[in-house]
Amino acid sequence: MTTFENTTTNNYNYGHNASYCKFREEFKYILLPVSYALVFVVGLALNSTALFVIVFRTKRWKPSTIYMFNLTMCDTLYIFTLPFLVYYYADENDWPFSEALCKLIRFLFYANLYGSILFLCCISLHRFIGICYPMRSLNWVSARRAKLVSVAVWAIVLFCQAPILYFSRIRDQKTERVCYDTTSPELFDDFLVYSSIVSVLMFALPFMVVMVCYGLMVRKLLEPGWGSEGGPDGERGGLSAQRTKQKSVKMIIIVLGTFMLCFLPFHLTRSLYYSFRYLRQINPAQISCTLLEASSVAYKVTRPLASANSCLDPILYFLAGQDARSNLTKKGRASSSKTTSVSRRLTTKL
Template structure:
């Protein structure tokens, strides 16, 4: 039995020990993380290039997207360490502080992405449902302050990960870098993880669903449009619909499966520790497999986020193309509320 068969539930009794065969992850995780690294690095670097060198006037949505892209880029740089770790079958050759930092950046990226997606969605919601009030509510200064608050919240809530993440030597002389924590700290980690999941995933997800419902109802109203301009209203609707689809896809494909399977695995693992007769080893192993399968999906959000910028951003593609072509005179267009959203 290799390192993947480590005892996951430890106490003074051996009746709750379960040994798993998780050899599949030594192929799944390195391959999937490599794909995320290559694709995500290219997309995020392109998004950063467009924002930094091709965008003259930053709107609030641009500020949120820049922070979202930076969050993803920091995480992507940690993937080579995880690729090497899992390709070497759970043998961590680096230091424990680096293990802590890698796990910390993973969860910071995860919840930072969720919160900045919420900021982008709420920003669009205000512009659609309260177009007049948004002129005074929304500004680049406030967007910067909100971004600082998001980073502070993420760093504060994920700080305990630096404590819980540990390394440990096995009987086969391998060094494990726990993606949760050491067995003796699991009960405390379960409580911490549950609170963070509710505050930084469940609540933002419910807020998004309510906002999107109100946005769709507003967009479907007859004659809706800023300033009565049909063409402008149509473009705004298209951008809003694209954003709704992309954000919901990210939540449904990347975030929701990960949180559901992780919560199930953690719960079964805790029940197995409390009373081994309640949860069989086969059931616990199945939940563990499901959880590990969804981990690459959570990482894939680093590839989805730049797509949100390019497809639902404010004139991103036209700006990028315009900079690559000879300049031509532009018709004068009167300002309208959509410049804010």
């Protein structure tokens, strides 16, 4: 069966049978470079700030801090690959670099995508245990266990995304060199099976876990007597139940927003496009070129949204994390106090 690839070629697909479709996709040569450049600038600034605060301004690393550090590292590694993609798509799919770099960049995209999903799931589970089982969380949740869970998450991500290093490859097509964002046409059927399994295990299941956790958290937070006998694990004695509720609500909004805006549209449109493409290969009369092109356009439009999670993740740390704001405030106060002290000494000497 002859397959075809339209996501990385300029206005046409390869194939010489009835499944051949001609696409016009010049829009992506503007959309993708501009969006990736914006994600690079904004994401680099936010993640660098988050890493600085976590590494240099956080004295006590709680489990949530450990998960946020790993999430930020995951985003930062991906952000450094974006300049290569900006150049590639601005040059209309002409890859000037090596095949090894093509494999690495595609690998880091999916590693960031699913690493972010799993670490957000860990953060959600951590907050869920603290809210719904505050006393038991004293034994269940610890920094040591958070480190072990983080190592396990990285191992799962690296293992599950390792096949990307095999599927991703480059190929010379006329006057350009393509760096496939999926795989070469002859391997697409195998890639479809692999991609479907990964989507279920590393997106659908974590998404369901997050939704269930947040549903139970909201129900718990709405109970009239919640917080009267002590807040959840990780909260200091001086924090009120109201502040804990606000912090939890902010986290719920940001994480659900990230899933709904970045992850869900990408996986839905990608699944539709892959399915339509596969069905057309089997029976061209079943899927029209118009429908296939529409699904391809939708998939490409949501790809920048998937990358935008690198900008939203640090916002989770700064808005939902009281410690982060406290560390930044302390830094500002310390600088102000130091300046005032120096000024007073100078005034005295003068």
